[in-house]
Amino acid sequence: MAFKISDDCISCGACADTCPVGAISEGDEHYVIDADSCISCGSCADGCPVGAISEE
Numbered sequence: 001m002a003f004k005i006s007d008d009c010i011s012c013g014a015c016a017d018t019c020p021v022g023a024i025s026e027g028d029e030h031y032v033i034d035a036d037s038c039i040s041c042g043s044c045a046d047g048c049p050v051g052a053i054s055e056e
Contacts, residue, residue, distance in 0.1 A: 001040055001055050001056055002033060002035035002038035002040060002055075002056050003033055003038055003040065003042070003044055003045060003053050003054065003055055003056065004033060004035075004053070004054065004055075004056045005024075005030060005031050005032060005033055005044075005048075005052055005053050006052045006053070006054070007029070007030065007052075008050055008051070008052035009030035009031055009048075009050070009052040009053075010030075010049075010050055010052070011026065011030050011031060012049065013026070013031065014047045014048060014049060015031055015033075015044035015045075015047055015048050015053060016031060016044075017047070018043040018044055018046070018047040019033075019043060019044055020039070020041065020043060021037055021038070021039055022037070023037035023038045023039075024044060030052075033053075035056070040055070
């Protein structure tokens, strides 16, 4: 199951730096996770300072 980033994202980029497969990129309003690339490791959720990332 892939992770997703909510609208609570502050666009700090911490999640993108922790993703081992590069599945996170900057979107129009906040960072987004490519569900097809996500390996569901949870590194992004652990590194998010505002808790904006959860499993879908």
